[in-house]
Amino acid sequence: MQKYIKFRKEPNNLWVFSNFAASNAKGMRYKVILFLCMVLCFIPVQAVRCINDKEALKHNTTMKRIFLCSSFADVASVLSESVAIPLKGKTVAFIPTASIHEEYTQYVEDGRAALDALGLIVKELEITQCSKNEIEEVLTNCDCIYVSGGNTFFLMQELRRTGADRYITEQVEKGKLYIGESAGAMILAPNIEYAKDMDDHLVQTPGFTDFGGLGIVSFYPVVHFDSFPFEEAARKIVHKNSHLPLKIITNQQAIAVVGDSVVIKDGKKLIEQGDIAHSSIL
Numbered sequence: 001m002q003k004y005i006k007f008r009k010e011p012n013n014l015w016v017f018s019n020f021a022a023s024n025a026k027g028m029r030y031k032v033i034l035f036l037c038m039v040l041c042f043i044p045v046q047a048v049r050c051i052n053d054k055e056a057l058k059h060n061t062t063m064k065r066i067f068l069c070s071s072f073a074d075v076a077s078v079l080s081e082s083v084a085i086p087l088k089g090k091t092v093a094f095i096p097t098a099s100i101h102e103e104y105t106q107y108v109e110d111g112r113a114a115l116d117a118l119g120l121i122v123k124e125l126e127i128t129q130c131s132k133n134e135i136e137e138v139l140t141n142c143d144c145i146y147v148s149g150g151n152t153f154f155l156m157q158e159l160r161r162t163g164a165d166r167y168i169t170e171q172v173e174k175g176k177l178y179i180g181e182s183a184g185a186m187i188l189a190p191n192i193e194y195a196k197d198m199d200d201h202l203v204q205t206p207g208f209t210d211f212g213g214l215g216i217v218s219f220y221p222v223v224h225f226d227s228f229p230f231e232e233a234a235r236k237i238v239h240k241n242s243h244l245p246l247k248i249i250t251n252q253q254a255i256a257v258v259g260d261s262v263v264i265k266d267g268k269k270l271i272e273q274g275d276i277a278h279s280s281i282l
Contacts, residue, residue: 064216065177066257068185068249070223071107072146075254076114078265082256083177088119090143097127097158098150098183101204108148111181115146122146127162139167142176149182149223153201153208156187165214172216182223185255189213189220194244197236198224217257219245227251 065083069075080087092115099105115122125138139145145168147155159165172178180188186195193211195201201208222237224230225248238246247255253266 063175063259064172064257065175066172066180066188066217067177067254068180068188068217068221068223068247068257069254070182070185070225070227070249071110071251072148072179072181073107073110073114074252075265076118078254079118079179082254082265083258085177087144089121090119091121091123091141092144092146092179093125093138093142094122094146094148095125095127095164095184096148096150098152098155099148100126100128100150101154102150105150107181111146111148120144127164128158130162132163135162135164136167139164139171144177144179145171146179147181147184147187149184151204152183152186152192152195152199154204155183156192156213157205157208159187159214160210169214169216178216180221185221185223187213188216190215190218191220194220194237194241197240198230198233217262219247219262221255222246222248225250 065085067079067083094112094115096105096108099108112122123138123142125135127135130138147168156165159168168178178188180186183195183199186192186198190213191211192213220241222234225234225238227234227250234248238248247262247264249255249264253264256263256265
């Protein structure tokens with residue numbers, strides 16, 4: 001009897017087990033199907049997110065904010081509206097390096113005073129006197145970067161030697177405001193050899209042969225046009241380099257770059273890119 005009962009239980013157990021296994025298999029199928037549905041839904045969402053991230057990155061890299069001028073003290077009043085950001089209370093890394101071997105440097109003090117008047121907090125960064133760590137720290141943590149005028153070639157030499165060229169480029173590409181006066185404007189061009197008629201590249205930088213600029217902009221700023229004492233030098237640059245995309249400004253004008261927009265500002269008046277009369281230049 002025990003045998004019989006045992007014999008009868010075994011098939012029942014097997015049947016119950018078979019049903020349990022079948023039920024589990026069915027449940028697993030549902031789980032697999034559910035998992036696949038989740039994956040198929042997740043992939044498009046991630047793809048859209050990646051596309052959006054790429055678009056955001058692209059937007060960020062093109063939203064440069066640059067203000068280039070011949071004489072900052074003469075155009076400082078239009079800075080804020082030109083770059084569309086508030087300035088009061090912001091810190092600015094002030095780099096006067098291009099002027100340290102120049103006889104006349106009043107424009108450096110004038111530029112500093114103009115920044116003060118705008119409510120900016122000036123932090124001087126004379127890169128020939130600072131370590132690479134100090135340069136990196138200041139340029140990374142400041143809100144704006146200001147590079148004063150002087151000798152374009154000496155400035156470029158020292159930017160490369162200290163590594164400041166790399167830090168400036170990185171910060172400007174991220175959208176940090178860059179203000180360049182005279183030499184500080186010309187170094188942003190793809191190449192600075194065109195500046196030879198304005199600055200001596202041999203006296204302060206003997207053996208200077210690498211004329212590559214920072215290349216942050218695709219055009220070539222021509223500063224101090226029709227402005228004493230650079231009238232002749234600026235005209236020579238224009239005549240010799242007419243094949244280049246020149247942006248020509250006087251001491252009372254500035255080039256404002258915001259994203260892909262490039263305009264020349266003269267006081268409160270906007271001047272379109274092609275509005276500078278080349279007949280007066282020639």
